[in-house]
Amino acid sequence: MSETTVLAARGLAKTYAADGVPVRAVDEVDLTIEAGETVSVMGPSGCGKSTLLHLLGGLERPDAGEIVLGGRRVDGLSETAWAVLRRRTIGFVFQAFNLVDELTAVENVELPALLVGEASGRARRRALELMERLGVAERADHLPARLSGGEAQRIAVARALINDPVLILADEPTGNLDSRATGEMLRLFADLRGRSQSLLVVTHDARVASTADRLLTMRDGAIVGHTRLDAGSPSALLRDLAGLGGEY
Amino acid sequence: MQDVVLALLAKEPAHGYELRQRLVDALGPLGQALNAGQVYVTLGRLERAGLVKAKPGDQQGQRNKRVYELTAAGRERVAEWLADVSWSKVTLTDFHLKLVAAAATGLADPVALVDAQRNELLRQLREVQQLALAEPVDSPGGLLLEGVGLRLAADVRWLELCEQRWLARLDLARSERKVRR
Numbered sequence: 001m002s003e004t005t006v007l008a009a010r011g012l013a014k015t016y017a018a019d020g021v022p023v024r025a026v027d028e029v030d031l032t033i034e035a036g037e038t039v040s041v042m043g044p045s046g047c048g049k050s051t052l053l054h055l056l057g058g059l060e061r062p063d064a065g066e067i068v069l070g071g072r073r074v075d076g077l078s079e080t081a082w083a084v085l086r087r088r089t090i091g092f093v094f095q096a097f098n099l100v101d102e103l104t105a106v107e108n109v110e111l112p113a114l115l116v117g118e119a120s121g122r123a124r125r126r127a128l129e130l131m132e133r134l135g136v137a138e139r140a141d142h143l144p145a146r147l148s149g150g151e152a153q154r155i156a157v158a159r160a161l162i163n164d165p166v167l168i169l170a171d172e173p174t175g176n177l178d179s180r181a182t183g184e185m186l187r188l189f190a191d192l193r194g195r196s197q198s199l200l201v202v203t204h205d206a207r208v209a210s211t212a213d214r215l216l217t218m219r220d221g222a223i224v225g226h227t228r229l230d231a232g233s234p235s236a237l238l239r240d241l242a243g244l245g246g247e248y
Numbered sequence: 249m250q251d252v253v254l255a256l257l258a259k260e261p262a263h264g265y266e267l268r269q270r271l272v273d274a275l276g277p278l279g280q281a282l283n284a285g286q287v288y289v290t291l292g293r294l295e296r297a298g299l300v301k302a303k304p305g306d307q308q309g310q311r312n313k314r315v316y317e318l319t320a321a322g323r324e325r326v327a328e329w330l331a332d333v334s335w336s337k338v339t340l341t342d343f344h345l346k347l348v349a350a351a352a353t354g355l356a357d358p359v360a361l362v363d364a365q366r367n368e369l370l371r372q373l374r375e376v377q378q379l380a381l382a383e384p385v386d387s388p389g390g391l392l393l394e395g396v397g398l399r400l401a402a403d404v405r406w407l408e409l410c411e412q413r414w415l416a417r418l419d420l421a422r423s424e425r426k427v428r429r
Contacts, residue, residue: 044412179398183380190381206404207397210373217363219415227367229374240336241372241396 005068006166006198007033007056012065014051025051026062027221033167036196038189040209043218049202050171052218056200057090057169058082070166087116091160095172097152099144099159105151106131106140109158116163123162130158135184150181157188168192170201174208186211251329252342253290254299254318255349258326261303261317264288274348275341291316299325330356333368340406347414358414366407373400 014026025048033039041049054060056067058074067075070089077085086092099108106127113123131137134154144152153176160168174182182205189211192199203209210229217225256267268287272279294300299322302314318326330350343365350356376397383390 042408044408044415179394183385183394186377187381204405204408206370206373206401207377209404210370210377212374215367215370225363225367227370229367229371241376241400 002034004035005032006035006037006070007031007200008068009056010066012052012055012062012067014048014055014060014062024048024221026055029065029221029223031216031223033198033200035166035198036193037214038193038199038201038212039214039216040212041200041202041216041218042204042209047218048221049218051221053169053171053200053202057092058086059092087112088163089166091163091165091168093153093157093160093168093170093173095175097144097156099152099156101144104141104143105136105147105155108144108155109162112159113162126162127158130161131155134158134188149176150178153177153181154184157185161192164197166198168197168199170199170203172203172205173201174203174205182207249286249290250294250299251325252345252349253287254294254322255326255329255346255353255355257300257316257318258323258349258355259353261315263313263315264291267291267316270348270352271345274345278341294322298322326355330361333365335365335369335372335403340403344410347410351414351417359411359418362407362411362414366404366411369400369404369407373397373404376400 008031010030012026012029013024015022015024017023027048029052031039041052043049051060055062058067058077062075065075066073069085074082074085092098099105100111103111106124109127109131110118110120110123113126114120118126128137128140131140131154134157136151136154136158139147139151139155144155147155153173157173160170174185177185186207189199189201189208199212201208201212209215213228213230215225215227215229216223217227252271253267256262256270264287268282268284271282271287275282291300295302295316298319300316301319303317330346347358347361350361351358376393380390380393380397383393
């Protein structure tokens with residue numbers, strides 16, 4: 001673990017009882033994420049990816065193992081302490097958006113800022129700015145029920161980013177998006193890296209997974225593969241992929 | 249075709265018709281498109297290239313009675329083929345047969361081959377997307393890159409399916425072996 005390590009986990013384990021049979025959803029997982037790094041996790045459904053994300057964000061408690069977030073040991077924190085920490089340092093993006101139905105889009109986005117004591121004028125300005133960047137500013141006054149899947153997802157992303165978290169945890173962030181909206185999301189993720197924010201993304205979508213610097217492969221609760229994706233391959237490859245590699 | 253025929257010979261020498269039957273089994277309905285002479289033509293080419301040889305003592309004239317085996321050069325080529333993760337000119341059938349051959353001969357773990365291939369495709373996809381993101385939205389070049397990316401992403405999805413099926417198949421084979429003991 002270095003000074004730029006945002007998140008480190010060691011020996012994380014979580015067992016559920018499924019029909020009385022214990023299932024190791026997360027089995028002795030070690031991982032670290034550096035500042036500005038994007039890490040993706042892929043694996044078959046039920047391999048424990050989402051549980052891992054929940055453990056790292058304090059939404060569920062591990063049976064064993066330690067978590068260090070921003071240099072501070074956090075696995076033993078109380079529910080309340082986790083909630084406070086989450087608001088300031090972690091942004092969550094879920095596939096199901098989890099927007100508050102009774103609040104408008106912009107009220108959803110600014111909510112985490114208000115919860116950490118941000119002045120309401122500033123929070124509103126910041127919310128609108130993020131929504132502008134995500135192309136959903138004109139939906140500010142709509143209730144979630146009136147948003148398309150793609151719009152709701154972008155609202156959820158804006159909400160995750162409003163407190164400038166050091167770490168964003170995303171679970172299938174493009175699960176409901178069409179190709180174009182996925183493209184916009186990928187642009188946004190690329191921007192995060194430029195601002196030293198770290199992203200851990202669990203996904204089935206190869207386009208999302210491949211934006212990462214590193215890929216972790218999970219199977220039966222364990223990380224079975226660890227690949228650097230930024231080890232640039234020769235540009236001849238691109239020529240071939242685009243069909244330009246043949247005869248002239 | 250040449251590579252998969254070589255790989256299928258890696259475990260033990262075989263007749264041409266045995267090789268053809270294995271290919272037909274592995275290809276399902278698509279195997280019907282494999283014409284009867286194709287395997288023999290391939291074996292002939294491989295023999296001329298010094299990658300296979302007919303076992304000594306066989307009747308040289310009757311091609312369907314000959315038993316073929318790999319030469320040292322043939323073995324080397326099989327190892328190269330299994331480790332090769334280039335993709336742009338590889339068909340899905342090629343890769344499917346590679347997994348079948350790897351499992352049938354025990355030369356490589358099919359799941360490991362799938363993992364290596366998927367990692368390579370994600371690396372390629374990353375490169376394609378970085379270029380695409382640098383393009384202004386809706387530029388013509390961006391549209392082409394998006395197509396290249398979507399195609400790679402579809403291939404990755406299929407590889408995930410391959411991974412799941414082969415994991416299940418290998419689990420089944422393992423538990424059957426246990427039962428037999």
